Amino acid sequence: MKQRLMAAMLSACALAVTAGCSTFGPQDYDYSEVGSTQSVAYGTIESVRPVRLNEDHAEVGTATGAVLGGLIGSTLFRGPARLASTVVGAVAGGVGGNALEHEATAQNGDEIVVRLDRGGTIAVTQGGSRDFERGQRVRVLTGPEGSRVERT
Numbered sequence: 411m412k413q414r415l416m417a418a419m420l421s422a423c424a425l426a427v428t429a430g431c432s433t434f435g436p437q438d439y440d441y442s443e444v445g446s447t448q449s450v451a452y453g454t455i456e457s458v459r460p461v462r463l464n465e466d467h468a469e470v471g472t473a474t475g476a477v478l479g480g481l482i483g484s485t486l487f488r489g490p491a492r493l494a495s496t497v498v499g500a501v502a503g504g505v506g507g508n509a510l511e512h513e514a515t516a517q518n519g520d521e522i523v524v525r526l527d528r529g530g531t532i533a534v535t536q537g538g539s540r541d542f543e544r545g546q547r548v549r550v551l552t553g554p555e556g557s558r559v560e561r562t
Contacts, residue, residue: 448553452562453526455546463519463537472504479503522559524550534559 483499484492519537526532534550534557542548547562 446553446555448551451526451528451550451552453524453548453550455542455544455548455559456523456525456531457544458523458542459521461519461521461535463517463535470507472507475507476500476504479506522548524548524559526550532557 477500479502480496480500482503484496486492486499487495517537519535520542521533521535522542523531523533532550536558542559542561549560549562551558551560
């Protein structure tokens with residue numbers, strides 16, 4: 411019985427974490443950017459470095475893990491030890507859920523250094539690798555949500 415309960419809880423946790431995942435590449439826009447003005451600059455790529463992008467927060471994984479860990483911990487013991495095992499289970503579940511969500515939501519990206527035609531050099535980090543190469547001509551769009559690099 412306990413094994414079935416644990417399997418069901420772990421499945422629910424994995425489903426909650428993956429449901430919260432989303433991937434945005436340079437071709438994707440947020441609804442808040444519709445109708446906003448962006449400045450456009452042109453330049454040449456100086457360098458491209460692969461990077462790993464991680465979520466800043468992992469609330470879903472942490473909360474789900476803490477709840478499931480607390481539930482599992484509360485079923486392990488009876489009496490005075492039950493409270494301690496519930497707390498330990500909740501803390502361990504929260505830490506594990508946080509790590510799981512960070513791993514599930516991480517994506518590959520690029521740090522792209524661009525020498526602008528108008529002078530100056532900038533670096534833009536973005537998700538959704540687009541296979542940029544050194545020497546390639548690009549367009550840099552900068553607006554209220556930040557900057558992105560696109561092929562010309």
